[in-house]
Amino acid sequence: MMPPKLDDPLPGRTGAIVRRLAGLPPRAHFALGMVLLFVVAGVLGPLLVPFDAAATSPPDRLLPPGTRLSDGAVAWLGTNQVGQDILAAVLAGMRTSLTVALVTVVVAGSVGLLMGLLAGYFGGWADGIISRLGDIQLAFPSLLLAILLAGVLGPSMLNVIIALAVTRWVIFARVVRGSALAVRDREFVDSARVMGASHGRILIHYILPSCLPPLLVAATVQIGLTMVAEASLSFLGLGVPPSQASWGSTIAQGRDYLASAWWIAAAPGAALALVVVSIGILGDLLRDASDPMTEL
């Protein structure tokens, strides 16, 4: 860490944040920029370029990227087999992907946090039950569990979220349990107990803060993996219904037109790949930042 210069142009908290951002490696800037771009695109994109899954436009079928459509607009990423704009489908799919990933990670993360705290802090039979349950579930390949649940529940965004959250909570529970276990018997927790703090107070004020950084790292990584899982389910026809755009279902459509219209499958896949790689880089950076040992 550089000692602060006297003629610091940006003093205070803002300055500290700016300096930290500027000190990050180039791949961090790339990843942060990409994630921001996609979040903005997912939130605002569908407002600018609306996607209507039911609309068809026969004269605009399978047009290559950059073609002018019959209504005068330019299809920057081409059109699909029913004349829908791929850019609009990609933007709408971004929103679906983002929604599913965020809600899944929040739900699975909260359940995992609660279970992990219970198991790690109280130990005993609570730990026994939760850990065995986790062992049993992890012995079941998570992709297959998601396919099974999504297939049985039927195609809807809520069901995809349920299926994916069920497969993810264990990962969060394990992370939190590990951190809770590590601080449970430290002196500052003992002293709080001696001072008469309740279990609830100890959990929230003493245990929780040290569980949050690893939980945050896990959540970042899981957002990327959940996006891939959602796209995989939709690709198999078990994800969101056809009335909603999803990168997975657009890629599945594109598979049938690889010879004539490669852009249908390529565009959403490239978007997914870029986001997931960026989130992976961010996850690595967060892990390094939360673990001082890696700097040595």
Next chain:
Amino acid sequence: MTAFVGRRLAQALLQIWGAITIVFVALRVLPGDPAELILGSQATPEQLAGLRAQLGLDDPLPVQYLHHLQGLLRLDFGQSWRQGVSALDACLERLGPTLVLSAWAMVFTVVLGFLTGSYAARHANSVADRLISVSSLVGQALPPFWIGIMLSLIFARGLQILPSTADGTMASLLLPAFTLALPFVGWLGRLVRTGVLEEMNQDYVRTARAKGLSDQVVFYVHVLRNTLVPIVTMLGLLMGNFIANGVIVEVVFAWPGIGRLLVDSITFRDYAVVEAVLTVITVCYITLNLLVDVLYGYLDPRIQLENA
């Protein structure tokens, strides 16, 4: 050692029971009437009631569960209503192609993973090392079904040198096996790189160098052999992953394996086959994990001390 194997075996049996129970709960307890799904929405109430009685769906759930477990002990998963054969036969018939695909994916992973990993370790922090580590990150992040589609776009549609769907030839195996392997090539490469770098700092390497052995001999005879021990045990885990993750790749390349059977059976609500496929895959997966743990304990005596 016996105690460790015994405890690990008990754990594996518990996991298999758990997996069977998860499948049972998903298929029978969650909302949705199998009889209605099989007969369709036009079925009369009498037909529905008849099929429900035939399938034993009128019994209380605990009774159904016991019947189910009894059936499984006799390896009886029921009949596939779509194919008219026993669900287990329908499933085992498709297991062969999946195993072939997984085995080839394993060959790709091991060969490419060792090549890239040991090259990266011997040229640590070079441009090539960085390139390998970046591509391994990208390879692990890319969704497998998209890699598969892009590979078939390039090699099957563009260059027209490889078939994009299964036709029984060796050439049709290359694309799906490579697609399945790709995410794990980077993973194994990283493992090999770390392992080699760690071994390179060991005393015996300095001794070997001091004896005047060439870099090549030190690397291939001493270092690589010692990195093999922990990595060989990981290959069992890989095989389990290939069988489970093969589902998507099999669908992309129309590979006639167990994973595609699973997706088809879920789509057509052929639940007896779904149960059989999931049980077979999970048993493979858990057994491979068990073998890995036991093998690891056998190869590395320190593991036993920790578990004693």
